[in-house]
Amino acid sequence: xxxxxxxxxxxxxxxxxxxxxxxxxxxxxxxxxxxxxxxxxxxxxxxxxxxxxxxxxxxxxxxxxxxxxxxxxxxxxxxxxxxxxxxxxxxxxxxxxxxxxxxxxxxxxxxxxxxxxxxxxxxxxxxxxxxxxxxxxxxxxxxxxxxxxxxxxxxxxxxxxxxxxxxxxxxxxxxxxxxxxxxxxxxxxxxxxxxxxxxxxxxxxxxxx
Numbered sequence: 001x002x003x004x005x006x007x008x009x010x011x012x013x014x015x016x017x018x019x020x021x022x023x024x025x026x027x028x029x030x031x032x033x034x035x036x037x038x039x040x041x042x043x044x045x046x047x048x049x050x051x052x053x054x055x056x057x058x059x060x061x062x063x064x065x066x067x068x069x070x071x072x073x074x075x076x077x078x079x080x081x082x083x084x085x086x087x088x089x090x091x092x093x094x095x096x097x098x099x100x101x102x103x104x105x106x107x108x109x110x111x112x113x114x115x116x117x118x119x120x121x122x123x124x125x126x127x128x129x130x131x132x133x134x135x136x137x138x139x140x141x142x143x144x145x146x147x148x149x150x151x152x153x154x155x156x157x158x159x160x161x162x163x164x165x166x167x168x169x170x171x172x173x174x175x176x177x178x179x180x181x182x183x184x185x186x187x188x189x190x191x192x193x194x195x196x197x198x199x200x201x202x203x204x205x206x207x208x209x
Contacts (some may be wrong), residue, residue, distance in 0.1 A: 034072055
């Protein structure tokens with residue numbers, strides 16, 4: 001039986017809130033449903049790949065009716081696009097010190113990988129699926145390029161420099177969070193920033209070789 005959306009009623013006896021007080025807003029059931037669908041889809045796409053993952057399996061994982069997945073996302077393609085819609089939340093390029101941008105970026109990405117399983121799932125999809133790989137390319141190209149343009153001595157080199165930075169950041173994520181190479185997993189955050197920061201810094205600010 002399909003799950004029906006409900007809006008939670010305001011608790012209490014029905015007495016209106018005091019004048020000037022903002023009423024408490026309960027989270028919408030639809031938001032929880034969307035979150036459950038996206039979580040299940042990320043895990044399913046990462047485990048099975050795009051071709052083998054099915055709407056029915058994703059709905060089962062999310063404990064909802066398949067019609068709800070279609071209602072919110074329209075198709076498997078639409079759901080896949082939503083799964084890969086990721087904001088890297090990079091710092092404002094104008095606020096970055098070009099002399100320290102490498103260490104800042106490495107620390108920022110470490111925080112993202114540690115706190116956000118979405119990126120790990122996206123990386124798993126990206127290494128096994130062409131559409132996922134293209135989405136990863138676009139995200140890192142579009143979101144890293146402004147930082148590279150701000151830091152590098154020649155803005156025309158920004159795309160290449162951003163790609164080199166991505167190679168380091170994604171390589172770290174692959175080794176530490178996907179393949180889980182023991183020495184990479186054992187490194188402390190400060191050690192990784194100390195090792196990788198100067199490399200990313202060189203990619204962004206060194207003269208063209």
